[in-house]
Amino acid sequence: MTLFFFLVAVELKRELVLGELRHPRMAALSVSAALGGMGVPAALYLLLQSGRPGEAGWGAVMATDTAFVIGCLALLKSRIPQSLRVFMLSLAIVDDIGAILVVAIGYGGHQLAWSALAVAAAGLAVVRLMALVGIRSMSLYVLAGAFIWFAVDRSGIHATITGVLLGLMTPTGRWVSDERLYRILDRVVAHPAGNEGSGATRDRQSLRLAETAARETLAPAERIQIALHPWVAYLVMPLFAFANAGVPLSLGDLGDAVTVAVFVGFALGKPAGILAFTWLALRLGAIKPAELEWKLLAGGSILAGIGFTMALFISNLAFDRSLLNQAKLGIFLASLFSAAVGLALLFWVTRQGKRAP
Incomplete structure (x- = not known):
């Protein structure tokens, strides 16, 4: 999973330096929407689970599954504007980064080994120095990254944060013009x-x-993204899904407290938080593309309730065995509901535009 987080961080770095997020007022819209899409679901979950055994699972409802959301948007093809795809991709990437930080801080070890953290910090400094002096050997960076990963793992912080740190340190400039x-x-x-x-x-x-x-002539961030994407998309993520998706289904489980709280967090909290914080960002000076209408934002915000991969990952860290299946069932039901309703709404609001000459 560290490779997945590393790839997400590289994509975010490229967006911040080269993509839409390099414009602060444009970036503010996606960042604000992502913050709302994380904070409101977590708050709803805590409201429903306060004082209950599943209270610690608030982080499971924060993350949007980037791959599934972009896949759903791909089904719509030219019916939707490119600005909605960019908005949802930026939102999902920021959302994933936030979820990774929640994993590292909220669900890491409670006893920190400061000596191991110091070693990891020294390793990061070495990686930065290697980039400054112009070392281009990927093998050396892989060895340094593995060393940092082991140090972070020994420190008590969840080791996947290593992928985020190294991804954000990856250069986006080309070495040959x-x-x-x-x-x-x-x-x-x-x-x-x-x-x-x-x-x-x-x-x-x-x-x-x-x-x-x-x-x-390709920037290191581009080369790494091209090299890693097939491995992450076709090996890492399917293996993770197969290993963690199994759950016994029973109609009697639909009313379990954790299942209901997870479903409400994703299906209701996600769109409510995204739309509310988007409106607030616009009031504070953020910029929204003209073609990105509110009805399109509503459909996209419902799709953001698809929370498969990261939600399963956090659930495995947050819940004990007695509650884990309830959480998984809530994730599956919310993801199916969000995908069906979000796609139906986007098909409906774009039907006239599709028939126009």
Whole structure:
């Protein structure tokens, strides 16, 4: 799961530096909506579970499942504007970061080993120094990241926070500009083919230089995202889902207190918090794209109640065995409800636009 969190943090870093979130007033809309989408569900859950055995599970209703939400939006294709996809992606990424911090702080160990934390901090400083001096070997960064992961794990803080920290430290700038790449490629094309042997000839050196330059025109954040995305999407997340999704279903369990609290937190708390904090952000000066109408925001906010992956992850940390199945059932029911209602609403509000010439 650290790889998943690392990838989410890299995506957030790219959005902050290169994407929509680089504009503060645009970013304020998504960030505010994400804060509402985390705070209101947690508050509703605590209201329903205050003083009960499941009270500690408030963090389980905070996280939106980015992959499922973007997948649902993909079903709508051109019916919805790109601004809604960007808004929901930014919201979900900030939401995931918030959930990761909740995991690290709220559900980590209570006894902190300060010596291990100091070692982890030193490891992060080394990684930063490596980037400053221009070290580009991914193998060295992987070794440093593994060292930091073990140190954080020994410290008592949940080790997945390592993925967030390293992801946010990943450079988004390219090491080779397009102009320099073109000059190198011109040198390769202009270099006549020699009749020398297969050793370290000038043309072979030029080709190797061109290969390195072409690779380095991609920023480290982009290269890592391209390399890790298939592994996380098709191996890490399915394995996690298969390992944690199993739950016995019974109609008698539908009224359990934890199941009801989780369902209410996701199905009602998520859209209420997102819409309320979006309105508040606009009142305070945030900017909303003109085509991002409130009825589209309402549909998107309902889809945000899909909380599969991170919700299961936090539930495993927050609940004991007697309550875990109740929480899982609430997550599944809320996710199904949010997906069905959110998609139905978005199909309905975009039906006229789809028929227009």
